[in-house]
Amino acid sequence: MIQSEVRIRSFRSQPRNLRGSVMMKIEEKHAANGSLVGTSQLPLGEKHQANDKPEENGKAQVSPKQEADGKGDTPRKSLNLYSWQEIQRHNQKTDQWLVINRKVYDVTSWADRHPGGRRVLNHYAGEDATDVFRAMHLEIDIARLYLKPLLIGELAPGEPSQERNKNAQLVEDFQELRRTLEAMNMFSANLGFFSLHLIQILILEALAWLMLWHFGNGWPITICISFLLTISQAQSSFLQHDTGHLSIFKKSKWNHLMHRFVMCHLKYGKKKIKYIDYEKQHLYFYMVGLPLLMPVYFNLQSMQVMYLGRYWRDIVWVSSFYIRYFITFGPFYGIFGTVLLIYLVKFLESPWIACVTQMSHIPMKMSREENRDWLSTQVLATCNVEQSFFNDWFTGHLNFQIEHHLFPTMPRHNYQKVAPLVRSLCAKHGLQYVTKPILKAFGDIVRSLKKSAALWMDAYYET
Template structure:
């Protein structure tokens, strides 16, 4: 019998019985960048997968998986997949080899010891039952939102459309819509029900019938944000840069040096409060319908139509079309303002850059911060005051964030990772301070940039 050859480094051999071994340097070549966008490999638990022909069929979206091409995706895989055993069955057809034994568990740019301790923490978290949902909590949360929604209509029904009931109804409707937003966020992260299907169906119902948006669009955008937070060209939440805002000192200096000026960025801290929510509202309305049409998500389109039919039938007979339009768009603006300030207080003041391929913990902590806990802060932010814990464990039910927070703090302290916690007002103020600093950095670079003669 001929002796078996030793596994070697290099390109995979089809049909080989011995696993092909690779180095991080070889894997990094297949990053889907430049002229070979479809040449994409990634690593999960030291196994190497070729996703070049799969990423477009990825159920979570082609972009989110492509963001890890040429990188280790182990912790992102764990964070986004509830049933890892089931998903791994589909990965077998993509398997082309594994890391060589002399290769570390992650790329040199990552903190191997920190990752090891974090993965141990993930095991502890599951043993503590912190990934299990409390149905009573979510049931009461949903009930109080429904009551707010009904109250907005009853105020008009009983008191008419004079300015006092109009204002109170508008505020109540906006509050209900914001709280629906936090609830659909829970469903989108598969954290309300144990089963994925139940979360997906209720997500479509809440996002569609109760909010008027497509759940699949939210998943497509939000999963990318969690995968690479504050990474320019990978995090969709940075799409406002540079159209409306210049975010982060580094990116702002680049814009200035290139003499780019879509807006007077040095005044962005002054126009943020009006422009950001004012742009978000029509943008969401238009982009969601465009997404539905291009992706042919007709079931979600049906759910969206039920939302508009519902509010038309509830409000127009009571207040007429013109007053209803004022009621609806003012409420949407208030909702957009609430949403923008809460979601950006944890991110805009933090580090914004291109993808530096940091380890999971360092990447999330560099891009997120917390806001102090109180019953009001928890309710007002949908528990996104625990943004650090949410980003590290996106499928964890929000009522368990406060339980895991001390463990995360301890992990960060051990490895010297900055764990920031602020008051709510400080977090809001930091948005404006950060925008001013970025705007000033842009202006300085813009004024001193050399122009081609």
């Protein structure tokens, strides 16, 4: 692959010129497509039929690292050649093909075993999944090993690397940006940052225990330690959120949740069942969504996922949380009182987490039909909240939701450094990069729900 001649070290030595240097690098014309396509050893007219099986013999041995970097030199005679028209026909739940780095994979049989769930593969069936694959897999070499048995062919030499409706230059620029960030070690965690975060959590819990030990378990002390434990629990949730981002759906997980909410409304509306007053859904958010998101929805969903997936290690870790609570606070409140304390803390934490997560998702565009590139999809589906020390702490750096979605394996302490580069790339390609004050973001949740409710009411009465 032909490498760009712009040097990466200028980013480290001249931070004030970081943005301009990156954009110069992104705008350079490089020959990435040539390295991906290569030279076919078969004339295009001699390509195999779509239903033929690829030959097993004659394949060159390619290391996982070479294949992950797109440098493998697998002989073309062992692979079928496909057009985008053929690939896009395989976009059903029972027939799913993906394209990653111009290679075509049949993931139909793998979908049920996919660690991220089959819905992720459903979203990208019949499409190019190169960027989302790179974004969501931290260990690319290992992921490539799972892909090898699913390889059935590659794009024909005359086919573009992405579907024709996508902006090839935008995709190329984003991939160049990612390579730059990797060279700058933006995906490496700062252990000091997370150690301080953990110390904060431990101090809050120790302070709560000391207050109980010294002042007793009266109501004023119970309320006070509940707020301390709520802060500790919310910050712990943000810390756990850093360990793995599972929103690898084509649209964000939150938008998917709201999509189900919308479809539920429309389903009852079509049946003329008037049990739900659509115009009051913003009140449902306050009365149901805020207090019950953490103690009910997330708790039940987590238990269901862990049990059905037989994730025994996760079950042990979750159990250790409750065991620790009973050991720490059981002597003061007993078993029943400790259970009540746990759920009091979860009820107090729930509005905090609900507002922080929903402020960047509900007001944004939600669509499952449009086939867009990875950058455009995430920028349209999420928004940022203005940066400040308080906003960073209060949101667990989820005020940088755009960067969080684009680079879900990136440690959150690097979002602020990456944001100017993403904003510049969006400006270059005419994408709206939305940033709001935190109070306006909270208010937009309600305004968005009221606006969509009015639209649903109009549709309901017209049908």
